[in-house]
Amino acid sequence: xxxxxxxxxxxxxxxxxxxxxxxxxxxxxxxxxxxxxxxxxxxxxxxxxxxxxxxxxxxxxxxxxxxxxxxxxxxxxxxxxxxxxxxxxxxxxxxxxxxxxxxxxxxxxxxxxxxxxxxxxxxxxxxxxxxxxxxxxxxxxxxxxxxxxxxxxxxxxxxxxxxxxxxxxxxxxxxxxxxxxxxxxxxxxxxxxxxxxxxxxxxxxxxxxxxxxxxxxxxxxxxxxxx
Amino acid sequence: xxxxxxxxxxxxxxxxxxxxxxxxxxxxxxxxxxxxxxxxxxxxxxxxxxxxxxxxxxxxxxxxxxxxxxxxxxxxxxxxxxxxxxxxxxxxxxxxxxxxxxxxxxxxxxxxxxxxxxxxxxxxxxxxxxxxxxxxxxxxxxxxxxxxxxxxxxxxxxxxxxxxxxxxxxxxxxxxxxxxxxxxxxxxxxxxxxxxxxxxxxxxxxxxxxxxxxxxxxxxxxxxxxx
Amino acid sequence: xxxxxxxxxxxxxxxxxxxxxxxxxxxxxxxxxxxxxxxxxxxxxxxxxxxxxxxxxxxxxxxxxxxxxxxxxxxxxxxxxxxxxxxxxxxxxxxxxxxxxxxxxxxxxxxxxxxxxxxxxxxxxxxxxxxxxxxxxxxxxxxxxxxxxxxxxxxxxxxxxxxxxxxxxxxxxxxxxxxxxxxxxxxxxxxxxxxxxxxxxxxxxxxxxxxxxxxxxxxxxxxxxxx
Amino acid sequence: xxxxxxxxxxxxxxxxxxxxxxxxxxxxxxxxxxxxxxxxxxxxxxxxxxxxxxxxxxxxxxxxxxxxxxxxxxxxxxxxxxxxxxxxxxxxxxxxxxxxxxxxxxxxxxxxxxxxxxxxxxxxxxxxxxxxxxxxxxxxxxxxxxxxxxxxxxxxxxxxxxxxxxxxxxxxxxxxxxxxxxxxxxxxxxxxxxxxxxxxxxxxxxxxxxxxxxxxxxxxxxxxxxx
Numbered sequence: 037x038x039x040x041x042x043x044x045x046x047x048x049x050x051x052x053x054x055x056x057x058x059x060x061x062x063x064x065x066x067x068x069x070x071x072x073x074x075x076x077x078x079x080x081x082x083x084x085x086x087x088x089x090x091x092x093x094x095x096x097x098x099x100x101x102x103x104x105x106x107x108x109x110x111x112x113x114x115x116x117x118x119x120x121x122x123x124x125x126x127x128x129x130x131x132x133x134x135x136x137x138x139x140x141x142x143x144x145x146x147x148x149x150x151x152x153x154x155x156x157x158x159x160x161x162x163x164x165x166x167x168x169x170x171x172x173x174x175x176x177x178x179x180x181x182x183x184x185x186x187x188x189x190x191x192x193x194x195x196x197x198x199x200x201x202x203x204x205x206x207x208x209x210x211x212x213x214x215x216x217x218x219x220x221x222x223x224x225x226x227x228x229x230x231x232x233x234x235x236x237x238x239x240x241x242x243x244x245x246x247x248x249x250x251x252x253x254x255x256x257x258x259x260x261x262x263x
Numbered sequence: 264x265x266x267x268x269x270x271x272x273x274x275x276x277x278x279x280x281x282x283x284x285x286x287x288x289x290x291x292x293x294x295x296x297x298x299x300x301x302x303x304x305x306x307x308x309x310x311x312x313x314x315x316x317x318x319x320x321x322x323x324x325x326x327x328x329x330x331x332x333x334x335x336x337x338x339x340x341x342x343x344x345x346x347x348x349x350x351x352x353x354x355x356x357x358x359x360x361x362x363x364x365x366x367x368x369x370x371x372x373x374x375x376x377x378x379x380x381x382x383x384x385x386x387x388x389x390x391x392x393x394x395x396x397x398x399x400x401x402x403x404x405x406x407x408x409x410x411x412x413x414x415x416x417x418x419x420x421x422x423x424x425x426x427x428x429x430x431x432x433x434x435x436x437x438x439x440x441x442x443x444x445x446x447x448x449x450x451x452x453x454x455x456x457x458x459x460x461x462x463x464x465x466x467x468x469x470x471x472x473x474x475x476x477x478x479x480x481x482x483x484x485x486x487x488x489x490x
Numbered sequence: 491x492x493x494x495x496x497x498x499x500x501x502x503x504x505x506x507x508x509x510x511x512x513x514x515x516x517x518x519x520x521x522x523x524x525x526x527x528x529x530x531x532x533x534x535x536x537x538x539x540x541x542x543x544x545x546x547x548x549x550x551x552x553x554x555x556x557x558x559x560x561x562x563x564x565x566x567x568x569x570x571x572x573x574x575x576x577x578x579x580x581x582x583x584x585x586x587x588x589x590x591x592x593x594x595x596x597x598x599x600x601x602x603x604x605x606x607x608x609x610x611x612x613x614x615x616x617x618x619x620x621x622x623x624x625x626x627x628x629x630x631x632x633x634x635x636x637x638x639x640x641x642x643x644x645x646x647x648x649x650x651x652x653x654x655x656x657x658x659x660x661x662x663x664x665x666x667x668x669x670x671x672x673x674x675x676x677x678x679x680x681x682x683x684x685x686x687x688x689x690x691x692x693x694x695x696x697x698x699x700x701x702x703x704x705x706x707x708x709x710x711x712x713x714x715x716x717x
Numbered sequence: 718x719x720x721x722x723x724x725x726x727x728x729x730x731x732x733x734x735x736x737x738x739x740x741x742x743x744x745x746x747x748x749x750x751x752x753x754x755x756x757x758x759x760x761x762x763x764x765x766x767x768x769x770x771x772x773x774x775x776x777x778x779x780x781x782x783x784x785x786x787x788x789x790x791x792x793x794x795x796x797x798x799x800x801x802x803x804x805x806x807x808x809x810x811x812x813x814x815x816x817x818x819x820x821x822x823x824x825x826x827x828x829x830x831x832x833x834x835x836x837x838x839x840x841x842x843x844x845x846x847x848x849x850x851x852x853x854x855x856x857x858x859x860x861x862x863x864x865x866x867x868x869x870x871x872x873x874x875x876x877x878x879x880x881x882x883x884x885x886x887x888x889x890x891x892x893x894x895x896x897x898x899x900x901x902x903x904x905x906x907x908x909x910x911x912x913x914x915x916x917x918x919x920x921x922x923x924x925x926x927x928x929x930x931x932x933x934x935x936x937x938x939x940x941x942x943x944x
Binding site: 111242243246248256 | 731732776777778779780782792918919922923924925926927928929933936937940941943944
């Protein structure tokens, strides 16, 4: 809320990434509730130790359980109690919060897909290597038709996503926003990520869900990707 | 079987496309049972009215039911009883049957995918048009989330296949056989073809399975594509 | 529309089962457009040769293509032009059309599921028999893991549907309408029907989509079931 | 290996449930490598502090990450170095190891399914409650068709599994081993467990993958169930 020469921020936020170890926080707050929905919010830079900022706790997730925050980073629950910030704390113009977020999120989406493709590919390689190594019921896993079907499906799905990513990136380079292409890519790539990792986990059996293999951590991250 | 200056062909073949209306038949027959499996068979040109060629019947299929042969063409069951052909009836070298078939089938596979993409795209367009036209339970089909999910899935799947087709075609143009790429593409494209048509049929309801819409014939052809 | 001592029926209907060979037609028509939506319509018995009844044509469907009407029955398109029927033509009370339809459709739904289970079971038996008979690439189809997976999935799905059918039928016998149970059963059974037949078709290859096997006709009927 | 009046056990085992906090261990070891595969192994009771028993470590899993052993139990990696046990350490007859394991595992499988059904049901209840509570884009989640589809699918799948469990349990009570029924039930129930929880997680969004909801722990356990 605008007040005097600055703003007063009030609110309650879950899942602020790295919020509990940050020096400053980026806060998106409604500055004009009556404006068009795309112009209602603004972004602010807030010192993490400003008066009224309460880091309530780190929220545990599947991927980052409560005991692992030191290792992996965290998602903070934060309350803002009448936090006063000066006019200069504004990021961009007042009311530009939504726009700034979209500008960052759109390219961000394709970057997610690129990383997911890398993880999918690594899970696929692990699937193939283990299938050639491991025997069950008298033959290698790689000789079982179920595993062969999984490999064929994974090859096709990863290839489709890879080409969609390159195509969308090409459009962006050419000055297009590629909104439809990136939207189609995003949910496809998140599904491929999950499916390929899931097959790799199943191929590895108990090893696949153990902390001895990176697949278990990949599987948790893949669930997050589909949200 | 080689005999004297020519060959004697014996056998029984189902699903010879257009066999009952053809002037000549292309027969693939084992000429050397002891050769490597890729060099066992040869191809022959055989006159459809040669002695010993018996066109048993046209085999009805889902796509081309018995009563529609005149309209759509057919798949013949043919018996070959001691059919004598001269040496010149050989297509290519003796033992080259498998090789010739592969040379034709590999590019043939990508042509199938290209046509399937066109059909998938037409079914998708029909889905979208009908969803904008038709109301049910007080709103347009296009406003139902189920239909919107189908549209999003179809866009992503068609796009993935389209790019895989262009990519494989580019490899072929560059002199590569693109075997892995075409294999991955073929079963993906056949699945997309079925899934998109199936959603379009469901969107159209009873109209979609009636002869009043091309979708019903597309659906049958799509089942054939997945064999 | 009520008129004098009777009613005048006007309308256009597609997919009247066996309409073109029937002696009388059952017509559902709005008799009070301002009533509650469940009391708007009434049912009438109408002579097929009454003045104003025009049997436009038989509508071809996937399952019953245009050339097969004599064999399989048909779905007629019918126009009603100012067809006058006496008060006695009413089936039940005025405004009871929806109720009568529901009374017939609810038990009808479970009968559909019972027949579908029988068809699913037959397709499953054909799958198993053919898998034991047919060899490909040096071993029986029954020895391929893909086929074994299909058999296991089919067993579980048919068993689940069979028990859901018995359970719902038991509730009905005990006086319950079992609406939730029958709704859940209906879409599950239609999906199982399609999936089991689809696997049986795939196992049979080209034979499965030919008129030489009942599977092709089952496949078409299964698409109809999912509408 | 039999030796003198007793046996000497040698080996390396991963995933011994609760192995690191147990007072005794049950060891399955080959006692006659030349016997029929079902009579090769025997079971032994071994003191956890016997000479030669080395508890190497607890193996972390998705469900029980390294830092949570105190809370959740664990899966130990254990080495057996020339562990000598007397004849009385045998559980049952020599060579009966496989038989004993099967006798325990068969009923064990249906107990798993019973617990999974309970968990599936709880996840389903959470899905429904949250869908009624939470609004997005101007309406309740419960009003979105995607969520309604998930609810319908979940109802049907849970119902099918519940009836299959009751049916198999009835067969067991009647003296049957119900092997086919339990096998079909096991993989079906594990899939339903995963699918229902996955839908509940998705409905809850970020809350669903956070430690604030039991769904995240359910999701991990469900992956374990499908191994």
